[in-house]
Amino acid sequence: MSKYSTAEENLPDDTDGEIRLQVTDTDTKEIFMTRARVSQSATDLDDPEPLTVVRGPHENIKEDWYIEILESNPELDEIDEEILRDCIEYSRTESNVINARSEDARALLQYLVAIEEFDSVSEAVRTIISAHMQDDYPELLDAYMDVKAEQMRDEMSTAFGEHK
Numbered sequence: 144m145s146k147y148s149t150a151e152e153n154l155p156d157d158t159d160g161e162i163r164l165q166v167t168d169t170d171t172k173e174i175f176m177t178r179a180r181v182s183q184s185a186t187d188l189d190d191p192e193p194l195t196v197v198r199g200p201h202e203n204i205k206e207d208w209y210i211e212i213l214e215s216n217p218e219l220d221e222i223d224e225e226i227l228r229d230c231i232e233y234s235r236t237e238s239n240v241i242n243a244r245s246e247d248a249r250a251l252l253q254y255l256v257a258i259e260e261f262d263s264v265s266e267a268v269r270t271i272i273s274a275h276m277q278d279d280y281p282e283l284l285d286a287y288m289d290v291k292a293e294q295m296r297d298e299m300s301t302a303f304g305e306h307k
Contacts, residue, residue: 144192145170147210151198154181161213165279166194176279178214185209200247222286231290241268 147166155162158181167174183206185191191209198204252267261267276284 146193146195147212148195148197150202151196151206154196158182164210166210166212169195175216177210177212177216180211180213181208183208222283224286224290227286227290228294231287231294241272 146169148169149164149166153165161178161180164177164179164181165174166177166179180188181194182188182191188209188211190211192212194208194210196206196208198206249264252261252264255261255267256264261270
């Protein structure tokens with residue numbers, strides 16, 4: 144029987160039903176995404192395995208949960224390009240500031256800047272998020288590049304069509 148762990152911050156607010164969750168196999172130390180069901184009671188799951196949920200400022204508080212892994216490293220469901228287009232438009236017209244509201248994350252990012260790993264907190268965030276997206280959501284990045292390319296073609300066609 145495998146044993147897994149995750150940080151409380153990885154759990155969604157509503158853990159009923161199927162969820163996507165990043166877990167660590169405590170034996171192999173492999174970190175991966177899962178499609179799973181989780182519960183604080185083993186009887187709620189068909190094939191429960193131990194899951195340790197860590198929380199607290201030093202992740203030193205541990206709770207015993209259970210996980211039923213349905214799929215390891217699942218791909219996202221089919222990408223909804225209409226939602227993706229709306230998100231692209233929103234990012235064009237609204238603030239592009241990403242706010243994690245996390246003192247801990249800010250301190251760690253600031254440390255990376257202080258030791259000159261990155262030139263700025265913004266660069267650190269962009270680099271780290273890009274790497275994470277490439278590793279865990281490659282199909283979303285592919286869809287994003289396709290939609291962006293389509294939008295650029297449409298904009299160029301419109302611009303050149305208007306200036307004949």
